[in-house]
Amino acid sequence: QVQLVESGGGLVKPGGSLRLSCAASGFTFSDYYMSWIRRAPGKGLEWISDINFGGTTINYADSVKGRFTMSRDNAKNSLYLQMNSLRVEDTAVYYCARDPERTDDYGDSWFDYWGQGTLVTVSS
Amino acid sequence: SYEVTQPLSVSVALGQTARITCGGYNIGDKNVHWYQQKPGQAPVLVIFRDSNRPSGIPERFSGSNSGNTATLIISGAQGGDETDYYCQLWDSSTVIFGGGTKLTVL
Numbered sequence: 001q002v003q004l005v006e007s008g009g010g011l012v013k014p015g016g017s018l019r020l021s022c023a024a025s026g027f028t029f030s031d032y033y034m035s036w037i038r039r040a041p042g043k044g045l046e047w048i049s050d051i052n053f054g055g056t057t058i059n060y061a062d063s064v065k066g067r068f069t070m071s072r073d074n075a076k077n078s079l080y081l082q083m084n085s086l087r088v089e090d091t092a093v094y095y096c097a098r099d100p101e102r103t104d105d106y107g108d109s110w111f112d113y114w115g116q117g118t119l120v121t122v123s124s
Numbered sequence: 125s126y127e128v129t130q131p132l133s134v135s136v137a138l139g140q141t142a143r144i145t146c147g148g149y150n151i152g153d154k155n156v157h158w159y160q161q162k163p164g165q166a167p168v169l170v171i172f173r174d175s176n177r178p179s180g181i182p183e184r185f186s187g188s189n190s191g192n193t194a195t196l197i198i199s200g201a202q203g204g205d206e207t208d209y210y211c212q213l214w215d216s217s218t219v220i221f222g223g224g225t226k227l228t229v230l
Contacts, residue, residue: 035219037167045159045167045210047219059217095166102214109214110157112178114166 002026002113004096009118016086016122022079022096022115030054030074033102035111036081038092038120048094049081052104064090086122093117126215130222137230142198144225146211149192154213156194158187161224162207170209171196201229 008020020036035050049060049070058070069082079096097111128148136142146156156174159167170181174189184199198205206229211222 037219037221039161044208044224045161045212045221047221050219061218101172107214107217108155108173109219110155110169110172110212111159111167112169112172114168116166 002098004098004113004115006094006096006115006118009094009120011121011123012086013124014086014088014122017082017084018086018120020081020083020094020096020118020120022081024077024079024096024098027098029072029077033099033109034072034079035097035099035109036070036079036094037097037111037114038090038094039117040089040092043092046092050099050102050109051079052102057104083120086120088122091120091122093119125218126213126220128211128213128220128222130209130211130225132223133226133228135228135230136198136201138203139200142201142205142227142229144196144198144209144211144227146194146196146222147192148194148213151192151194151213152190154189154215156187156189157212158185158196159210159212160205160207161210167210198227201227203229205229 005023036048055072067085098113102109158171161167171187175187186197
């Protein structure tokens with residue numbers, strides 16, 4: 001069965017860095033676009049970033065552009081999110097999610113499987 | 125950038141039909157997807173491409189999309205349906221979520 005397991009969350013000071021990981025299993029990881037999505041306390045879902053099959057095309061939300069870097073290692077069935085220059089407003093549960101629709105030639109995205117999330121808290 | 129609007133809250137009597145809307149300019153020209161998120165849990169896809177139901181999702185959940193409004197319809201609302209719902213679409217290489225609607229089942 002499809003499983004996505006995030007790790008790497010924790011408490012970090014403003015300006016600090018953190019690297020999240022997402023381990024995928026139960027499907028051919030390299031066949032899917034993947035995304036990171038977060039939910040801050042008391043707020044709604046916010047898409048952060050997505051990455052194509054080979055990791056050569058990555059898109060970011062304006063709120064994290066220049067601070068966060070998404071990558072993938074298809075040999076390890078893993079997804080990563082390097083978060084630098086963290087701000088208090090980055091505090092959230094971060095989810096990785098699988099996109100069964102998106103391709104390099106077709107523009108639509110939705111998410112059929114999600115991980116359980118990992119909590120990132122940015123506080124002094 | 126494209127914007128979508130959801131009501132903050134919707135109330136429905138137990139067993140009645142709930143309608144949660146997602147508004148946007150000509151949203152009927154886009155594919156809209158819907159997620160349910162219960163406290164402490166990951167979001168669950170309940171409708172994709174306007175009106176398609178993933179396997180395992182009850183038939184009570186349906187969707188429509190036309191003009192400037194997409195709608196998630198929950199027929200025969202149950203207590204377990206009381207939670208947050210989000211619409212989502214894709215526009216210009218960006219994934220957009222609505223702000224979310226809290227459904228209360230009275």
